[in-house]
Amino acid sequence: MERYDLVYRLYDEFDTRTLREYQEFVDVFPAVDSRVALEHWQAASEELERRKDEIRDEFAAGETLAEVAARVSREGAFTALDLEAKYGRPVNVLVLDVDETLRSAGRTDNEIPRDTLHVLTEFHEAGVPIVICTGQTLENVKGFAIQGLGSEIVHSGELSIVYEAGTGVFTPGHGADTKQLLYEELEAEIRDVFDDVRARVLPDAPAELRRGCHLQGNEFNVTMKPNFETGSSQAREIIDRALVYLLDLLATAASDAAETVLEEAPAWTRAFYAAGDTEIRAVLEREGEYPDVSVDDVPTALASILERIDVAYYEADAAEISSLELNKVTGVERALDVLGVDDPFALVMGDSKSDLRVMRWVAEHDCGLSAAPDHASRETLEHVLETDELVFDRGKSVDVLRTVYALNRFARLG
Template sequence: MERYDLLYRLYEDHEADSLKAYQDLVDLFPPVDSRVALEHWERASDELDRRKSEIRAGFPDGAYAEVAAHATREQAFTALDLHSKHGRGVNVFVLDVDETLRSAGDTDNEIPRETLSLLTEFHEDGVPIVICTGQTLENVKGFMIQGLGSEIVHSGELSIVYEAGTGVFTPGHGADTKHLLYEDLDEGIVSVFDDVRSRVLREAPEELRRGCHLQGNEFNVTMKPNFEIGSEEAIEIIDDALVYELGLLGEAVAEVADADVDPDAAGGFARAFYADSDPEIRDVLEERGSPPEVDPEEVPEALADYFDRIDVAYYEGDAAEIGSLELNKVVGVEAALDVLAVEDPFALVMGDSKSDLRVMEWVAEEGSGIGAAPEHASEDVLEHVRGADELVFGPGRSADMLRTVYALNRLVSLD
């Protein structure tokens, strides 16, 4: 109980809120060419040092001063609870981007400066970062360089798992820099994706060609709306895109599997299979007038064997996607950790979707990490996170979790 008592005293006897405000000002002060501004920053820095010195004089280790300067009382006690439960600090981050590090509704779709500043501090402490996203590599590289800077991105301590696990990019590692994980799939699966990708826009009805575009993925086939995401027009066009993609997928699988199935029937088998596995897909098919017309038990085994390895994902008003179930964020993260040489990981996994949940479940099963999610995450994700360590944060507040981990790691350093 000694550390709990020390934390109580730390936050009772010292103005931690104002101390943290000084730390934030020093860390986040924008670079401006102004003597007045520089003098203001220097006064804040001096006051921060003075207040930290007062804490250091009254506590057995300087780590307490850093905890108070970076974490709120609630975050510090959450960190101590995590320490008591897991007995370890976080030694690698696995971070989703959209609606996790950044939230379109609250941060203008940019990663907040507070979050970037904290990630920079963790990087300086030697904690590797794995950015784990469904986005394309070029998109991720662009905004990570803009946010964290080229030096960190190319430091050899940052890895990008892109397109939800189809590839891993880790600058600074020579021949191991880029891993195209989809190249390890068998020829039949690759042929299915090549076939669907080559036909998806070329053979689409005119309304779909005008209303959708193909996201620039290396492997996954992702149709995106040419309308504002989530709008009525986007919902309608993505619903139609899902129906269309399932038809193409059925035909491509029938061709590769060399199944004696009529092309029109092949699409019906695909709709039946995926409607049976995902109620949301079933609802869309019924609403768009293309309900499954066969029982899922009637799907030929040759087709079902392929469908079992292929994921069809539907995101209302956002995307209709075909991906490989053998390529996911877990596979990508494993590859990234291998390149980064993180041999005994204890990760903070932050995310909001089912693909992130797989990583959270994996680290939980392995005893190699903890999961955190925004309060608007999918219900499955929130159920897992609340049942584990209750690490839920508000929209655009990814920094809250990083502050908690900062406090955790400082407390663990006292062991």
């Protein structure tokens, strides 16, 4: 209990709240061309160091305790101690979802907060690789990564981007391994299904969907997005209809791939995915499109195609088809291989079912922690609460990142 006693003393005897306020001010102070502002920043920096020196002088592990106190609350420090006692090792790679995890349209204007970006740079400086793991297109992710983290970090050889939920991996600075198109490794039969759906999805769509939706600019996955504000009632209505339409397009393409013309393919396809996803079933029921067939009657030839393809529904946000052979786990494994992380102990942060696959993967292999925002999908939240209970408020991913920063500082004490 010695470390716990030290932390009790630290937070009881020192004004750690003011210390954290100084640290945050110094960390995120904007670059301004003002002598008065710079003098203010310099004075704050000196006061920060003076307060840290008081802690350094008081404890044998003063450097560690000063850095912990400057970044995490009492609760965060004790959570970090519990995690260090449980796992006995530091986090050596970050695996991070973007939308509604690092950034949130709800409270941060869909930008990654500056305090979050700063903590990520601290992990980078400490030699911890970063894997951005997202359903977004590569170009979108590259843009915000360079803007937020800076070109030096993005091209350092210590950052990898798993994009389109695992269809590709981009790791700058690794020669021939820099960009890997994992979808090219799929069998031609499955690639043909996606090519067929992609070619027809907008041209064949009813006018309402053509006006109300657009395609995300993916390299492989087919993702229908609303032409309305994400989360709005209009977006919910159009995405519900887009899901039904996408299922029927997939049914036709899959039956063609199975070389069997099946009049009941749309009904069987709806039944197949409704049986495996309660959200999809709920949409079909709301739209009056739930099929009067049993999933047990789906022909083997059709089922053999469908069981390799994932249909994802994100309420009021997107309807998507992707390959079950290419998911975030596949992408993360390839990214870790390129980055040379042979014995990972990862922090996985995310909010959706695709992130849950990575969380379950680290849990099964005892190689990491999982964290999620409080508005994450029900299954994702349940998993996080059953493991390490690292749930954070919307837009406050920085709280978990700082807790893990403290975990790593404690782990260095041996």
